[in-house]
Amino acid sequence: MNDIIFINPPYEQIAPGNDHVKHVINRSPSLGLLLLAAQARKDGYSPKIIESDLENLSPQTVANMVLEINPKFVGITLFTVGVFNAAIIAKLIKEKNPNIVIMVGGPHISSMGFETMQKFENFDIAALYEGELILNKLLSSIENNDPLEEVQGIVYRDENNTLRRTPPPPSIKDLDSLPIPAWDLLPNFPKAYLPAIFDYPRAPVATYSASRGCPFKCEFCDTSTFGTKIRYNSSKKVHEIMKHLSLEYGIKHLQFVDDLFVANNAKVLELCELLITDKVDMTWSCTARVDTVKPDTLKKMKEAGCWEISFGLESGSDEMLKNMKKSITAEVSARAVNWTSEAGIRVKGLFMLGYPGETKESVKVTKEFIKSLPLTTMNLSKFTPYPGSQFIKSYTEHLLEKKIGIDLTV
Amino acid sequence: MNFVYKAEAFTQEELDYEYKEVITTFYKRVKILLHYQNMALSNPTHIKRLLLFFLGFMKKKLRT
């Protein structure tokens, strides 16, 4: 019987009648929950993972599943876009069984944990920042009736129902010490978990993060979970994980979802050397900044199986890049995109539209820029301010004052 | 769509329009369309997903 259930709540709000879109969008599972489930299992629990969108489950169905299993603990992961559905699930569970302890964590909680707990009384405990060690300590404290104030990195309700916040824990230095994500807990893995169409050359596909943190200060980005100091898995460990995925699950393509995979060229080269000398039948894609890639590294990456690199290019206008505090120029972007393409690696350019200061002229410049580059994929988002970003910290009042944004703070 | 911020120089409709324009600027080019056609043909999961998508789309069209 499962004593802890991890939930990725429903996020996708596909407009009614457009269900066919589900066939082409991203269907990869939450890596955070896979790691937390592995940690819980290591600590002696019997976890289950519910991927609501991927299994087509409504909040009501998820709550019913939980109530039927009747676990001691529920752990919900939260992007900002999932908060309201998570709150509905928690309410439905608590109405029928108030004894189940409901914990929340994830990027929204790392930045807005306290406010979220204030707003949603059915969440019992919020775990801020990276969760593996917090979960380990939290579960043992609850089981042993130890005071929760000794668990770092949480927000909880004390006996008077007053919210208490504990100091942040030190970040996890040795990423190699973390358990291997519990892919075996996912029903029908890897077949049922493809990324968006055209985002992979071969299937099946898995995701992994070989580092945590990013030192850059792009104004729109939320780095509250993993912070600004980068920590890495050893190349040996990454190579081992790739072998494991290949042998156990037949994975043919791996997506690295690090904040910044190419942060340190020496690290990347070390992994490439391992993948060249001890081959794994796997292609891979990753993230980089245009000012962190070098031609020689790119050639080695290609040799080691790199299929695609995603660059946050954002805009073709230097003025806009400056507004975003991207600390790059369009010229540097073009150079990196050309180097990557010349190395034989596909380039995905991520762009943003409508950042403060955007004008019709800057959009025109971006369009021309996009056409001039050897990109294979282009993703465009309308700018959305997220909690945890420097933008929100600087501009929330301004946004609400001018009524040009909705309140994303809960 | 996550529409929660509007740049001052645009109405919401103008920004929606520019969004579509930027997308089509990139994707409605022969070399990109050919590239994706080749990709679709070279991978069975892409073909299957595209077919399911179009089937769903046609069903929707027939309903409305």
Ligand code: B12
């Ligand atoms: C891969 C990814 C995606 C994938 C998601 C795949 C998936 N199923 O998870 C895709 C491409 C679909 C995606 C989409 C979006 N994403 Co995204 N994504 C990422 C990315 C790059 C990696 C996520 C990851 O796997 N991290 C590694 C794992 C280990 O970390 P984790 O999930 O955060 O979990 C750890 C902790 O948070 C904590 N934790 C998490 N849950 C819980 C629960 C409990 C109980 C506990 C105790 C702890 C805990 O412990 C975990 C282990 O340490 C992150 C950036 C990043 N580096 O995290 C952005 C990020 C999460 N995405 C972000 C955003 C904004 C989005 C979009 C809204 C973008 C958009 N405009 O559409 C969409 C929304 C998604 C949706 N479903 O609608 C933001 C979130 C900001 C926010 N406040 O919500 C991030 C942080 C990027 C950023 N820096 O700004 N994304």
